[in-house]
Amino acid sequence: MAINWKPTWEREEPAEIIFNQDGSVHFDDLVGDVWLPEDYKEFMLYSNGLGTKDTNSWFVSDYPNGPKILELEYLSEFFSVKNGTLGFQVNMFHDGYTVPKGYIDIGTAEGDANYTSVLLSVRKEAPDYGQVFTWMQTQDPWMEGENTTGLGFVANSFTEFMNNLTARENL
Numbered sequence: 001m002a003i004n005w006k007p008t009w010e011r012e013e014p015a016e017i018i019f020n021q022d023g024s025v026h027f028d029d030l031v032g033d034v035w036l037p038e039d040y041k042e043f044m045l046y047s048n049g050l051g052t053k054d055t056n057s058w059f060v061s062d063y064p065n066g067p068k069i070l071e072l073e074y075l076s077e078f079f080s081v082k083n084g085t086l087g088f089q090v091n092m093f094h095d096g097y098t099v100p101k102g103y104i105d106i107g108t109a110e111g112d113a114n115y116t117s118v119l120l121s122v123r124k125e126a127p128d129y130g131q132v133f134t135w136m137q138t139q140d141p142w143m144e145g146e147n148t149t150g151l152g153f154v155a156n157s158f159t160e161f162m163n164n165l166t167a168r169e170n171l
Helices: 038-046 078-090 158-163
Strands: 025-028 032-034 058-063 066-075 103-110 116-121 132-136 151-155
Touching: 025 078, 038 158, 058 132, 066 116, 078 103, 103 132, 132 158, 151 158
Parallel strands: none
Antiparallel strands: 025 032, 058 066, 058 151, 066 103, 103 116, 116 132, 132 151
16 A cells, blocks of 8 residues: 655655665664665655644554544654664653664654654564554653553554544544
8 A cells, every 4th residue: 555645745855775785774783773664665765754744644642541642743854763763762861761672763743742753663573563653752761661651552554654644623
């Protein structure tokens, strides 16, 4: 299934991604090699990120304590995906959170008082590989456990996530 590109979305230049021979992308020694799901890879090679604020790009995220309606603000350019994921892993000067291992930070959503990252599972052998989640960093104690307490399930694939974005009144 292809992503249904909305007329309100402005396409960016394609991302420049250097792939290893095995198809993975090296993020950094701390993050390691990442296997991008095929649909996300195709999207980034078509448009290097996407601004979606005020384009009827709302979705539901299912958290353990109940669903939340959020607006996709943007999908990050690939440089920011790599550096943001790494930066949240190593930089103590961020707001005190770290991206859960096995996920990459691909964008930002808003809709409540918490800063919310949009994450993509990139653990190739994991049952949630390719699934999209949101992550409220304020729900996770700094550097404790796997930092997955604040994960909310959004979609089984990046394509499903993009195709389900809609006006808030439709949710």
